[in-house]
Amino acid sequence: MLIDTHAHLASPKFKGDVDEIIKNAADAGVDRIIAIACDLEDSPVNIELAEKYPGTVYATVGIHPCYAHEIATDDYISILRKLSTHEKVVAIGEIGLDYYHAPPTGFTGETWRTRQAEVFRAQLDLAVKVDLPVVVHQRDSNADTMAILNEYRGTSLRAVLHCFTYDIDHAKRAFDLGHLVSFTGVVTYPKAQDVQEMAALVDGNKFMVETDCPYLTPVPRRGKRCEPADTKHTAMHLAKLRGVDFESLASETTQTAEAFFKID
Ligand SMILES: [Zn+2]
Numbered sequence: 218m219l220i221d222t223h224a225h226l227a228s229p230k231f232k233g234d235v236d237e238i239i240k241n242a243a244d245a246g247v248d249r250i251i252a253i254a255c256d257l258e259d260s261p262v263n264i265e266l267a268e269k270y271p272g273t274v275y276a277t278v279g280i281h282p283c284y285a286h287e288i289a290t291d292d293y294i295s296i297l298r299k300l301s302t303h304e305k306v307v308a309i310g311e312i313g314l315d316y317y318h319a320p321p322t323g324f325t326g327e328t329w330r331t332r333q334a335e336v337f338r339a340q341l342d343l344a345v346k347v348d349l350p351v352v353v354h355q356r357d358s359n360a361d362t363m364a365i366l367n368e369y370r371g372t373s374l375r376a377v378l379h380c381f382t383y384d385i386d387h388a389k390r391a392f393d394l395g396h397l398v399s400f401t402g403v404v405t406y407p408k409a410q411d412v413q414e415m416a417a418l419v420d421g422n423k424f425m426v427e428t429d430c431p432y433l434t435p436v437p438r439r440g441k442r443c444e445p446a447d448t449k450h451t452a453m454h455l456a457k458l459r460g461v462d463f464e465s466l467a468s469e470t471t472q473t474a475e476a477f478f479k480i481d
Pocket residue numbers: 223225253311429
């Protein structure tokens with residue numbers, strides 16, 4: 218059995234299809250799904266999905282760095298804090314820094330980075346306060362992301378660097394702080410040799426598997442809409458890269474995810 222640790226089930230791309238994709242996932246041996254939030258709109262939707270599919274879907278709440286400008290209210294942290302007390306909420310996320318996309322209207326490069334860092338830190342503080350792990354998004358922002366995570370050294374903060382596509386040294390800096398990484402379908406792409414080399418080297422209990430669906434469909438389904446069932450293709454490819462059998466990779470990554478999100 219596998220856990221898709223990162224699925225955007227509330228995405229409009231899945232509208233009307235959630236029953237079907239959950240069934241497809243179960244058929245593929247993906248029996249649990251962490252529904253990941255990007256803003257204050259999909260956070261409560263994730264909770265509704267978790268209530269509708271008990272034992273299968275778990276929720277996160279949080280604001281993605283690309284939406285850090287959309288917070289119309291200053292009390293977004295108290296809204297998130299309230300949502301986070303729901304028993305189905307297992308993490309704050311996804312949160313982090315994204316320097317890849319251009320700043321939205323009204324921001325310069327610098328003010329946008331400052332805004333993202335402020336929203337990131339506020340949510341890390343919240344996670345420590347409510348004792349939940351965090352799901353971290355980083356894109357073209359490695360040094361700053363790691364510097365901010367470093368500020369929390371010695372606290373109870375536990376993070377997963379999701380969709381990990383960087384080198385083993387970057388991963389080791391995260392492990393040194395007690396954090397984890399997770400791999401998407403990117404690891405199955407023929408051009409992603411660096412990620413594949415890194416995924417072959419990393420310790421077996423330091424990573425999880427995920428889809429980031431509806432994006433990043435793994436080989437051999439590239440070009441189609443990604444869904445939680447595709448976690449299986451990524452896990453099979455990882456097992457091959459690491460020279461281990463699929464069953465042991467599935468059981469080890471599942472145990473890591475159960476411990477990280479405190480689900481059973
Ligand atoms: Zn995501």
